Amino acid sequence: MDPGDVEGRLRSALAAQQLVRLWRPRLDSHHLQGYVAGLGRRWVLLTVLGPGYEPDGWTAVRRKDVIRVRKAPASELVRRSLELRAMWPPPRPAQPVDLDSRRRLLATAAMAYPLVTIAPEKRWRDVVYIGRPRRITRDGLHLQQVGPDGVWDTEPTVHPLRHITAVQFGGAYENVLLLVAGPAPS
Secondary structure (H helix, E strand, C coil), rough: HHHHHHHHHHHHHHHHEEEEEEEECCCCCCCCCEEEEECCCCEEEEECCCCCCCCEEEEEEEEECCCCEECCCCHHHHHHHHCCCCCCCCCCCCCCCCCHHHHHHHHHHHCCCCEEEEEECCCCCCCEEEEEEEEEECEEEEEEEECCCCEEEEEEEECHHHHEEEEEECCCCHHHHHHHCCCCCC
C-alpha cells in the first residue's frame, strides 16, 4: 500500500472515529483492531477493544510499521453497542501521551498509568514485558517487571529502546496484574 494512502486512512479514521484494522506483517502475523486515538510523528495510538467490544486500554505502534489500514467489519454494530452502553465515544488516555518519540511515549504513558507493556517484536514476535518504568537512559528502558503470577522482580531489567515496537497501557490485564501485585517496590 502507498505510504500516503496509509497516512490518509489513519487521519480519516481519527477524524471519523472509525473502527479500523492495522496490519504490520513484518512484526505481527495478526492485525490490530481499534479506534485511532492519536497520531504523532512516529507513533499511532489505538483504543483497543476487549472481547465484549468494550474499551480495553491503548496500544501504540510505530507508524513506519503500518502498511495497511482498513475499516473493520461490523464497525457500525460495534459503535452502536458502545453507544447503547454509554461507552461512546471511545475514551482517550487519562493524560496526553506524546507520540513523537519512543522515549517520550514511554515517559508520558508511565506518568498516567502504573504499568506499561512493551513488545520487542523485532527480536521476539510473541514476547511482551510488563512493568513499571523506572527510568529511561541511553542504555534503554529500565523496567521493574511484574510476572504473570503478580510478583515483582527485585531489580529493573534494561530493554534497549530500539527493540521496542509496541507499547500498551491501561488495559484489563495490566489492571489485574497491578491489583494482585500491588504497587511496585521502591
